[in-house]
Amino acid sequence: MEFQIAVAKVNKYATSESGDTIEVVERPNGGLSVVLADGQTSGRGAKAISQLVVRKVIGLLAEGVRDGAAARAASDALFTDKQGKVICTLNIASLDLHSGTIVLTRNNPAPLFICRGEQIDRIDSESIPLGTSRDVRPLITEFQIEAGLTVVIYTDGLTHSGERRGQPMNVGEAIRSILEDQDPGPQALADSLLAHAVSLDDNRPADDISVLVLKFNSYTGDNVRRMTVRLPLEGTKNS
Amino acid sequence: MEFQIAVAKVNKYATSESGDTIEVVERPNGGLSVVLADGQTSGRGAKAISQLVVRKVIGLLAEGVRDGAAARAASDALFTDKQGKVICTLNIASLDLHSGTIVLTRNNPAPLFICRGEQIDRIDSESIPLGTSRDVRPLITEFQIEAGLTVVIYTDGLTHSGERRGQPMNVGEAIRSILEDQDPGPQALADSLLAHAVSLDDNRPADDISVLVLKFNSYTGDNVRRMTVRLPLEGTKNS
Numbered sequence: 001m002e003f004q005i006a007v008a009k010v011n012k013y014a015t016s017e018s019g020d021t022i023e024v025v026e027r028p029n030g031g032l033s034v035v036l037a038d039g040q041t042s043g044r045g046a047k048a049i050s051q052l053v054v055r056k057v058i059g060l061l062a063e064g065v066r067d068g069a070a071a072r073a074a075s076d077a078l079f080t081d082k083q084g085k086v087i088c089t090l091n092i093a094s095l096d097l098h099s100g101t102i103v104l105t106r107n108n109p110a111p112l113f114i115c116r117g118e119q120i121d122r123i124d125s126e127s128i129p130l131g132t133s134r135d136v137r138p139l140i141t142e143f144q145i146e147a148g149l150t151v152v153i154y155t156d157g158l159t160h161s162g163e164r165r166g167q168p169m170n171v172g173e174a175i176r177s178i179l180e181d182q183d184p185g186p187q188a189l190a191d192s193l194l195a196h197a198v199s200l201d202d203n204r205p206a207d208d209i210s211v212l213v214l215k216f217n218s219y220t221g222d223n224v225r226r227m228t229v230r231l232p233l234e235g236t237k238n239s
Numbered sequence: 240m241e242f243q244i245a246v247a248k249v250n251k252y253a254t255s256e257s258g259d260t261i262e263v264v265e266r267p268n269g270g271l272s273v274v275l276a277d278g279q280t281s282g283r284g285a286k287a288i289s290q291l292v293v294r295k296v297i298g299l300l301a302e303g304v305r306d307g308a309a310a311r312a313a314s315d316a317l318f319t320d321k322q323g324k325v326i327c328t329l330n331i332a333s334l335d336l337h338s339g340t341i342v343l344t345r346n347n348p349a350p351l352f353i354c355r356g357e358q359i360d361r362i363d364s365e366s367i368p369l370g371t372s373r374d375v376r377p378l379i380t381e382f383q384i385e386a387g388l389t390v391v392i393y394t395d396g397l398t399h400s401g402e403r404r405g406q407p408m409n410v411g412e413a414i415r416s417i418l419e420d421q422d423p424g425p426q427a428l429a430d431s432l433l434a435h436a437v438s439l440d441d442n443r444p445a446d447d448i449s450v451l452v453l454k455f456n457s458y459t460g461d462n463v464r465r466m467t468v469r470l471p472l473e474g475t476k477n478s
Binding site for chain 2 (some may be wrong): 001055191
């Protein structure tokens, strides 16, 4: 089997920094975690908040702290630092090679989707962001990994796209339509969802948007780990 | 312009963990850093060392500490922890959007290569790993970013491949031959170098090998940031 992570991420129109932060860390007992945070508002202030949360969570995961405990610790730290005045959403998606499971931790009102073949499950039980109070509990979903499994996670910019002109995006339908038309790789799925959202906002995204797709494929290739990052540099002197 | 990072990474034959750790972090003042460490020996002990070093460096970079200072701090921490008995190589490659430069920090006897068109420069001035003494200085190379620029960084597993049968890999020649034959993307270049090394070791790598390629392209596409991670899961229950 092969595990793939794909991210597609865009800034709010006319802002130079995204308030979303996403990073990947190796787990000390085997496997990987992807940590996605969306700081309140946008621009530099929001970036500082989401970086603080991601840094805290990744530091704890790297020490072997469990995902739920890391999310609570980050919430307490944010609440203490900002006295409950600043909130931040958090998603952690972990491949735990020790247990052979995937663990999804969510402090984010935006739902997530789990797809197995034709079946697309929307996980949307009520979930509150970090930093809102002293005892914020994350929602945790854990299940065995299997070939064909796809998970789609995103920040609320995706859900809010199109609201400006009264046509908010239906993410579940968009996923179904992309998966029905083709058998996309995870990067193609993330790219298609993001492109759909951006087009609903007339190519001027009303918010930072991040889309994270995890996929398990059956696999018979080599045993090489690979990573690619692509960063457009529009704002640089030399572009 | 577009900045691309590509990584290809394989474990020493018959070991379940690589002693190499590589991670990417966003810089607080704009840009990205890639941090690559190779812990002494192989397997679990080496992994713990390289993770400790990468974690320390990334934590400092995220606070805005400069690359050279972060490398020195990691060296001091390792020296203090292990009393000079354990060493670890370190490479940091940073895209600094504030200065429009790329900053290469090296504490690694293995050289690195900077390619501009036909010109391939080998940067091989003497450089010692972290943890060897109290005052380890990193070598730092900084230059303006420009389209077409390619940087190749690797752990010593690449250089050592083929030694077992008396045909050590000539990395510079391999890079030249790949770049002459084609205009490979960074992932294709990293993959080709790694595949060449693994074939010299008869498909049983004698050491952990990590290859990191950075490339600047002229670019007219969208302003979406993308990341893909691919992780083969040979050892899992469900594979």
